[in-house]
Amino acid sequence: MTLYQLHAKQRLPISKQEAWDFLSDPxxxxxxxxxxxxxxxxxxxxxxxxxxxxxxxxxxxxxxVSTKWVTEITHVKDGGYFVDEQRFGPYALWHHKHFIKEIPGGVEMEDIVDYKLPMGFLGDLVHPFMVKKQLQKIFKYREAKLIELFGKMEKEENYLVLRKI
Structure with a gap:
C-alpha cells in the first residue's frame, strides 16, 4: 500500500487572525x-x-457513492495550525496538517495531507485517474473559493503537488 502526499500553499491578503477565524470554524x-x-x-x-x-x-x-467520514482534531495551536485525522471514512489513512503563517501583505496557508487508499494494489491502480484527480479538483475549488471570499495576493505563488512518498 502506497503512501501519498498532497501539498498545497495559498497566499491571501488577510490577517492571520482572519484566516484562523475562518479556518477554525468547522x-x-x-x-x-x-x-x-x-x-x-x-x-x-x-x-x-x-x-x-x-x-x-x-x-x-x-x-x-455516499459515505460517512469521521475526523478528529488531534492537535491545535491557536492561530497557527491544526491537524485532523480520519477515524472512519473512505481512506485507509488521512492525516491533514493545516498551517497559517503571517507574510508581508497577508498570510500563507499550507496544507500537507498524507494519505493511503484502501484495497491495497487496487486502490493504488485507481489513484492516478480517480482519487488524485478528485483531490486536485477539491483543492483547486477551495483555492478559487478563498480568492472569491478574501481576494487575491498581488504576487500570487499558490501551488498544489500530489506525489507518492
Whole structure:
C-alpha cells in the first residue's frame, strides 16, 4: 500500500487572525467544498476547533457513492495550525496538517495531507485517474473559493503537488 502526499500553499491578503477565524470554524468546510461532493456536517461543528473534537460528515467522493467520514482534531495551536485525522471514512489513512503563517501583505496557508487508499494494489491502480484527480479538483475549488471570499495576493505563488512518498 502506497503512501501519498498532497501539498498545497495559498497566499491571501488577510490577517492571520482572519484566516484562523475562518479556518477554525468547522462550518466553513462546507463553504470551501464543491457542491457535487454532497458535503453535510452531521455533528461536532457546534464550536470552533479544539483538540479532541470529533466531527462527522456525509460526503460523496464520487457520483452515486455516499459515505460517512469521521475526523478528529488531534492537535491545535491557536492561530497557527491544526491537524485532523480520519477515524472512519473512505481512506485507509488521512492525516491533514493545516498551517497559517503571517507574510508581508497577508498570510500563507499550507496544507500537507498524507494519505493511503484502501484495497491495497487496487486502490493504488485507481489513484492516478480517480482519487488524485478528485483531490486536485477539491483543492483547486477551495483555492478559487478563498480568492472569491478574501481576494487575491498581488504576487500570487499558490501551488498544489500530489506525489507518492
Amino acid at each position: 462550518k466553513n468546510l462546507k463553504v470551501i467544498t464543491p457542491d457535487h461532493m454532497g458535503f453535510h456536517i452531521l455533528s461536532g461543528a457546534d464550536r470552533n476547533m479544539y483538540q479532541g473534537q470529533i466531527i462527522q460528515y456525509i460526503v460523496k467522493p464520487f457520483p452515486m
